[in-house]
Every structure is written in C-alpha cells, then in structure tokens.
Amino acid sequence: MQEMVRLERLTKRFGDVRAVEEVSFSVGRGEVLGFLGPNGAGKSTTMRMLTGYLLPTSGTAKVMGFDVVDEPREVKKHIGYLPEGAPLYADMSPLGLLRFVGGMRGLEGKELERKIARAIELTSLEEVAHRPIDTLSKGFRRRVGLAQAILHDPPVLVLDEPTDGLDPNQKHEVRKLIKTMSAEKAIIISTHILEEVDAVCDRAVIIARGRVVADATPAELERRAPNHNAVRITIDRERVQEAVDALRMLNTVRDVQRLEEVDGVASLLVLPTNGAEIGAAVSQILNERGIRVERFAVERGRLDEVFRALTAEAA
Amino acid sequence: MDVVRTVMRRELAAYFATPLAYVFIVIFLALAGAFTFFIGGFFERGQADLESFFVFHPWLYLFLVPAVAMRLWAEERRTGTIELLLTLPASTFEIVLGKFLAAWIFTGIALALTFPFWIMVNYLGDPDNGVILASYLGSWAIAGAFIAIGACASALTKNQVIAFVLGAAICFLFLMSGVELVLAAFRPWAPPVVVDIVASFSLLTHFSELMKGVVSAATAVYLATLVGCCLLVNTLIVELEKAA
Numbered sequence: 001m002q003e004m005v006r007l008e009r010l011t012k013r014f015g016d017v018r019a020v021e022e023v024s025f026s027v028g029r030g031e032v033l034g035f036l037g038p039n040g041a042g043k044s045t046t047m048r049m050l051t052g053y054l055l056p057t058s059g060t061a062k063v064m065g066f067d068v069v070d071e072p073r074e075v076k077k078h079i080g081y082l083p084e085g086a087p088l089y090a091d092m093s094p095l096g097l098l099r100f101v102g103g104m105r106g107l108e109g110k111e112l113e114r115k116i117a118r119a120i121e122l123t124s125l126e127e128v129a130h131r132p133i134d135t136l137s138k139g140f141r142r143r144v145g146l147a148q149a150i151l152h153d154p155p156v157l158v159l160d161e162p163t164d165g166l167d168p169n170q171k172h173e174v175r176k177l178i179k180t181m182s183a184e185k186a187i188i189i190s191t192h193i194l195e196e197v198d199a200v201c202d203r204a205v206i207i208a209r210g211r212v213v214a215d216a217t218p219a220e221l222e223r224r225a226p227n228h229n230a231v232r233i234t235i236d237r238e239r240v241q242e243a244v245d246a247l248r249m250l251n252t253v254r255d256v257q258r259l260e261e262v263d264g265v266a267s268l269l270v271l272p273t274n275g276a277e278i279g280a281a282v283s284q285i286l287n288e289r290g291i292r293v294e295r296f297a298v299e300r301g302r303l304d305e306v307f308r309a310l311t312a313e314a315a
Numbered sequence: 316m317d318v319v320r321t322v323m324r325r326e327l328a329a330y331f332a333t334p335l336a337y338v339f340i341v342i343f344l345a346l347a348g349a350f351t352f353f354i355g356g357f358f359e360r361g362q363a364d365l366e367s368f369f370v371f372h373p374w375l376y377l378f379l380v381p382a383v384a385m386r387l388w389a390e391e392r393r394t395g396t397i398e399l400l401l402t403l404p405a406s407t408f409e410i411v412l413g414k415f416l417a418a419w420i421f422t423g424i425a426l427a428l429t430f431p432f433w434i435m436v437n438y439l440g441d442p443d444n445g446v447i448l449a450s451y452l453g454s455w456a457i458a459g460a461f462i463a464i465g466a467c468a469s470a471l472t473k474n475q476v477i478a479f480v481l482g483a484a485i486c487f488l489f490l491m492s493g494v495e496l497v498l499a500a501f502r503p504w505a506p507p508v509v510v511d512i513v514a515s516f517s518l519l520t521h522f523s524e525l526m527k528g529v530v531s532a533a534t535a536v537y538l539a540t541l542v543g544c545c546l547l548v549n550t551l552i553v554e555l556e557k558a559a
Contacts, residue, residue, distance in 0.1 A: 014559065051402045054558075055558045073404045073406065074404075087395030087396045087398055087399055088396065091332035096328075100321060104318055104322070104403040104405055105403065106317060108317075148399070
C-alpha cells in the first residue's frame with residue numbers, strides 16, 4: 001500500500017496550551033482513516049496543520065512526500081479539504097464558489113466546467129447550483145463544502161466532520177460517496193459519530209487531550225470492549241439462579257451479570273475471559289441442564305464503550 | 316498571477332453582491348458634489364479647474380476607504396472562510412495582493428463615476444486637462460494607500476468595526492503627519508531630521524503637489540513604497556496568525 005500521508009510527532013501549542021502532542025500516523029492509498037476524539041481533543045488542529053492552515057510547533061507532516069512547512073503549495077494542490085463547519089462564501093452560489101475554487105486550483109475552460117459538473121453530480125447539488133449559499137439548508141451547505149473538496153479529484157481528502165448536521169439519508173449518501181472514492185485516495189475523516197467508523201473507516205485513530213490513544217481497525221477496537229464476545233441470553237425467571245451457577249463453573253467465563261426482568265423472563269449477560277469465544281460452551285451447558293433459552297445473542301462489543309474507556313483514561 | 320486575478324474577481328464581485336458597493340458609490344458621489352459646490356465654492360471661484368473638487372478627496376477617503384477595506388480580512392475571519400481560502404494552493408502574498416487590487420479597483424470605479432464633473436468643467440471653460448488627470452491619478456493613489464493601510468487593520472481582527480476605526484486612525488496619522496498637530500508630538504524629543512522624515516510621510520503634502528499637476532519621482536516612490544510596505548505587513552500578519 002502506497003503511503004500518501006505521514007504525520008510524525010506533530011505538535012501544536014497555543015501559548016501554554018498543548019493542543020496536539022506528538023501525533024504520528026500514516027494513511028495509504030485506498031484507506032479511509034477515521035480520526036476520532038472528544039470535542040477539543042485536537043482533531044481539527046491536527047487537520048489544520050496537515051492542510052497548511054496552521055504551522056506546527058514541532059514535528060513534521062508530509063502529503064504525497066511534500067512537507068507541509070517547506071512546500072505548502074504542493075501539499076495544498078494534492079489535498080481536498082472540508083474545514084470544520086464547512087465555511088463558505090455566503091454571497092456566492094455553489095456554482096460561483098466552485099468556479100472560484102477551481103480557478104484558484106488552476107483549472108479553466110472546458111476542464112473546469114467538466115470537473116464542476118462532476119462534483120455537482122456526485123454531491124447532488126443540481127437543484128441549488130444557482131442559489132445563493134446563505135439561502136441553503138445546512139445539509140446542502142455541507143455538500144457544497146464537499147463538492148469544493150473533491151472538485152480537482154485530489155489524491156488526499158481531509159474531511160472535518162463531513163456528515164455533521166446531515167439527516168440520516170444524507171449521511172448515508174455522503175458515506176456512500178466516500179466509499180466510492182476511497183479506492184484511489186487516502187481519506188481522513190474526523191468524526192465523533194462512532195457508527196460512521198463502522199460504516200466507512202478501515203482504520204481508526206483515537207486522540208484525547210492531543211495525544212494518540214489508539215490506532216487500530218474498527219474490529220480490533222471492538223475486541224477491546226469489555227463485553228466483546230459476551231453472550232446475552234434470555235431464559236425463564238424460575239431457573240435464573242441455576243443457570244448462573246452453571247455458567248460460573250466454566251473457566252472461560254469471567255462473570256455473569258443479571259439484567260432486567262420483563263414478563264417473567266430474565267436476561268443474563270455472560271462475560272468471557274479475555275474476549276474468548278464462549279457461545280458454543282454457553283449453549284451446551286444450558287442444554288445439558290435442560291434450561292430453555294428464549295433468545296441468544298453474541299455481542300461484538302460497542303465502539304462507544306471502547307472510545308469512552310480510552311478517552312476517559314487520558315483525561 | 317492567475318491566482319491574484321481569481322481572488323481579485325471574487326472580491327470585486329463580493330462588493331457588488333451586497334448593497335455596500337452602491338451605498339458607498341452614492342455617498343461618495345453625493346459628498347464629493349456637496350463639498351465641491353457648497354464648501355469648495357466651485358462657482359464662486361470662477362475658475363475652470365477641479366481643485367475645489369479634488370481638495371476634499373483625502374478627507375472623504377479618510378472615512379469612506381477604511382469602510383471599503385474593513386471587510387477584506389475581518390469578514391473572512393468572522394465567517395471562517397479564511398480557512399478555505401488559505402488552504403487553497405496560493406501564497407499568502409498573492410491573496411493579499413488580489414484583495415488589495417479588488418478594493419483599489421472598486422474605489423477607482425467610484426472615482427471614475429465622478430466624470431460628470433470633468434465634463435462640466437470642460438463645458439464651462441477651458442481647464443488644463445493634464446492637471447486634472449494628474450489629480451485623478453493622485454486621488455486614486457491616495458485611495459490605494461488608504462486601502463493598503465485599511466487591509467492591514469482588517470487582518471488584525473475579526474471585528475469589522477475595530478478594523479474600521481483602527482484603519483481610519485492610521486490613515487489619519489499618515490494624512491496629517493505634515494501638520495503641526497502631529498509634528499508637535501515629535502519636536503520636543505526627536506532630532507530635526509526625524510521630524511523632517513515624519514513630515515515627508517504626509518499624504519496631504521504629496522497630494523497637494525499632484526493637484527498642481529506635479530508628478531514627481533519622490534511622490535511616486537513614496538506612494539509605491541507605502542503601499543508595498545503595507546502589503547508586506549499585511550502578508551506578515553496573516554502568516555503570523557498561522558504560526559500562533
């Protein structure tokens with residue numbers, strides 16, 4: 001996999017405030033990196049350094065081999081950037097804005113019009129292309145921001161909260177768009193919506209208080225969840241105690257928790273030791289005792305729990 | 316240069332996208348007319364020249380031009396579009412230059428719309444059109460200097476009111492540095508040579524030369540240097556914000 005973006009010990013201080021501390025990671029072609037963290041963790045600051053809007057205090061960042069400090073123009077040429085909140089010139093129309101951005105990127109004539117048409121089509125902006133941006137809804141504005149980011153078909157996309165403020169359908173569309181473009185590009189998206197990581201990201205970097213606390217695939221992160229591979233079962237209330245005792249005898253079971261009781265049936269959460277697969281063992285032992293299981297589900301582990309655990313530790 | 320032109324075009328269009336451009340032009344023309352006839356005594360003077368028209372320009376510019384320049388950077392900062400602008404592949408200086416040129420051309424348009432005065436004075440008499448041309452160029456150059464100063468002030472803040480007040484105050488100092496009001500502040504402590512330098516900064520002195528039809532190298536160099544320095548300072552301010 002060709003490496004397209006590389007951050008090495010990238011650091012930004014504002015006076016005494018350490019906004020970003022020695023952040024390092026890299027992104028390759030075809031990869032969608034989810035950049036996660038609580039608000040104020042340093043996501044936007046990191047992206048601003050990568051796109052040349054802020055200069056790093058120390059450390060380096062390279063885009064397509066160009067250093068953000070030494071060759072900012074080359075870096076900017078190779079990046080499409082959607083800044084946080086999608087700031088746009090409100091007095092312009094989407095078409096006018098795209099012509100401006102295209103002009104700044106050295107596009108002109110037929111090529112410019114062709115690329116504008118493509119960007120408008122990909123972001124479904126046809127119906128509002130001529131309206132002033134300040135009359136557009138939040139969803140449309142965000143898509144205008146996306147359109148200007150993908151206009152020149154850049155190898156690297158940096159999108160700061162691309163789906164913020166969109167309704168579920170629009171979110172789906174934007175994620176689909178990111179997926180379609182991902183094969184040839186390196187894409188970094190920041191988000192605090194964890195379902196998004198599952199939906200589009202190949203890898204997630206979590207930062208808290210300016211530091212990287214995790215860099216792994218979504219599946220790896222799920223494995224770190226306390227209830228990864230836990231089994232949730234629903235059984236007759238009368239036999240709960242018997243079931244708990246039996247399950248506790250399994251050495252692959254760390255703990256059994258009683259959950260709520262509804263309509264005479266009880267739910268149990270069976271937690272494995274070290275995330276082991278315990279589904280088969282659990283169903284076997286309950287079968288042997290003749291305890292009928294109404295419902296049976298293996299939990300994958302929830303990303304938001306991992307996220308909370310990782311970012312709370314750092315705080 | 317393409318980048319400079321692209322920035323310039325967008326900025327110029329932005330002026331006309333809001334009522335600001337029309338308000339500015341109407342007020343400028345109305346005040347220029349009122350000053351010429353009522354305070355300047357155009358008819359009473361009985362002379363076929365435009366001195367009574369041009370003589371008030373620096374004073375009109377003093378509060379109108381900072382109003383044109385104040386939005387150049389402050390507005391971008393307030394709305395966050397500066398992040399979009401500065402992450403496009405262009406150098407900061409190109410953007411600074413494009414913005415300056417847009418505002419300067421805009422004041423040029425307003426100034427050009429005063430052409431009825433020129434027609435009128437030619438109809439009424441036989442003026443020296445060379446002097447009038449030099450005066451027009453001088454007037455436009457003063458506007459350019461004020462814009463360059465106002466743009467610097469605008470880059471310092473996201474508040475347009477502060478940008479306006481700061482810009483107008485600095486313009487006032489440059490305009491008035493030749494008069495005793497300003498020089499008196501230097502005389503008690505500074506050596507005479509410094510006082511002379513400060514006095515030579517006076518836009519008013521240079522402008523009165525131009526109004527007489529005298530285009531001297533000193534004036535041209537002074538105005539070009541002033542604008543150039545302001546553009547560099549403007550670039551530095553924007554760059555420093557990045558490093559902050």
